[in-house]
Amino acid sequence: MKYVDVFRDAKLAHQLAQHIHQQADPERHYRLMEFCGGHTHAVFRYGLPALLPDNVELVHGPGCPVCVLPVTRLEQALELSRLPEVILCSYGDMLRVPAGKGQSLLKARADGADIRMLYSPLEALTLAQQHPERQVVFFAIGFETTTPPTAVLIQRADEMGISNLSVLCNHVLTPAAMHAILTPSEGEATAIDGFIGPAHVSTVIGSEAYAPFPRQFGKPVVIAGFEPLDLLQAISMLVGQLNRHEARVENQFSWAVTPGGNPKARALVEQVFERRDSFEWRGLGEVPASALKIRPEYARYDAEQRFELSAPRAREHPACECPAVLRGQKRPDQCRLFGTPCTPDNPLGACMVSSEGACAAWYRYNRGRIAMQERE
């Protein structure tokens, strides 16, 4: 495990943390958003907030594909799953997300819907071959990382002439969401000073994708890996830029991320998908050009075209603060549902569902830390 252990060296981490303490200007507050849920998870797993000065605050962003999917799209999946001919399949975390009236895909499955959990989209292909009399629908979600495998699924189905498979496409785009976060709505200030840029997403889209943020909004972006040393180094780089009044894209994760990303994956996505004019995000509302849909040449694999889907106007829990949490305006524990009644066992909001969701990570890791501090 050398390849991982070197990024978890406690001594080096403490040196880096010490350096951040020296760098941080006591006269100012640094609010750094980790866009990606994988980063949120790592921040808590390694207890990074405890190593940082109080005025360097990590803000958890919307980078969890489960958390940002609006209830309306989930209701559509539930509607599909109720059709007797449909086998609906999706990734595991998606199955637990609460929709309206206490529903979820897991509950629908218990009520008799044929809903399967997949590890890889290509399993949907096997299901379609095994059940030629049924309609297999892949409920596709995720950022740029999970989009290429969905594209492969559609192309493979096309090559094999499989006709009983379709995709309910909910793939979303990171830069568009970052743009939405930095564009304050009326009466509300942008809540962050800089971004810790996503790791896996950036391996696909490349560091150049973030160029508009420093230019247009004056906010630095440092792309970081998922290991604790990666994150601490990225934080130090961000604090350094902010101290120098700079705003650039820097790439801490340089051994995996190139300026142009992965051209093969990008070309594949380009062949199969095109941008939607607008897409609703949980927490961010309608965001222009922020998601993908299946191109007309592959329309026969588009579940939205194959089935007549209604667009139910489902509502989230009225007291749920997930939208403010996703925008970096509130901490999870500032939501009055947090802890009781909203817990990972009984999630009322999407951020409590996925282990990468900000509220679930807070619940899972921070309760212990708070208890420790109280003891001390």
Added chain:
Amino acid sequence: MSRLDLTNGKVEMAHGGGGRAMAQLISQLFARAFDNEWLAQGNDQAQLSLPAGRLAFASDSHVVSPLFFPGGDIGSLAVHGTLNDLAMCGARPHALSVGFILEEGFPLSELARIVESMAQASREANVPIVTGDTKVVERGKGDGVFINTSGVGIVPEGLDLSGDRARPGDCILLSGSVGDHGACILTQRESLGFAADIRSDSCALHRLTQAMVAQVPQLRCMRDPTRGGLANTLNELAQQSGVGMQLEEAAIPVIQPVQAVCELLGLDPLYLANEGKLVAICPPEQAPELLALMRAHPQGKSAAIIGTVTADPQQFVQLRTRFGGNRLLDWLNSEPLPRIC
């Protein structure tokens, strides 16, 4: 009575119907493989003469997929599972029962493999399978084979191990590396297509536990961290005893291939199932002796003291990470799932 075709035959509804076909399956497969005086009597129950002591009684159902995996199969697992549940209270296992729920169409050759494996596990443990039951469900209503095993054992006089006996200051010991069984099963699932060389740790622990209770009768409790892994087991014990726990991540053994699979899938080995490991809690004075004893036993070679019991009304299980931080090791709130991206 005609011969059962164990090479090409399939389970049929008649094999659970109570007639000639079922009698044929029992006599030519089950009774022959498990072969003991109680089964040979052909009664609907086994009549056992038990030594003095408290009777321990445990039951466990097995629904694992895939049925065969490196290091074991559903048959040996079903034997080990119940033996270990008995062993954790210090009982000497005495006899097992087995209930099969078979799916119509299941190949008899695979059933025979499973039954042979159970028979071998029971012989190795020296605990006979003395009674059983078979039911067949229609094709599509089962997952090949489900197995329930129940068992009885005798707890020696004066021994009292229970999950509510952990006290602040006690030491927490673990018999070996965690996550082997869970990671093995995950890598064997067709869809993941992994080639990791991980074997299940499935084994019977009653010989190890008997050595432990004989030498350290002051033991507070033992438990095998099966589903939910080490993390859930410790949360259970913390809740039962009304205490907290402080663990050292660096002290918890995890073999490298398991660690690698967990890194790739975004899973935590502390939440993965084990089928041949145990956690023991004992007063601190006895911990060095108990550790030495465990390490001298083949099933406890990698045993370690992994933490201590703390006074904590919130009953938190905390983990001091290799990285120097401290984090909560919470209950698992659903099945461990690989991350999406």
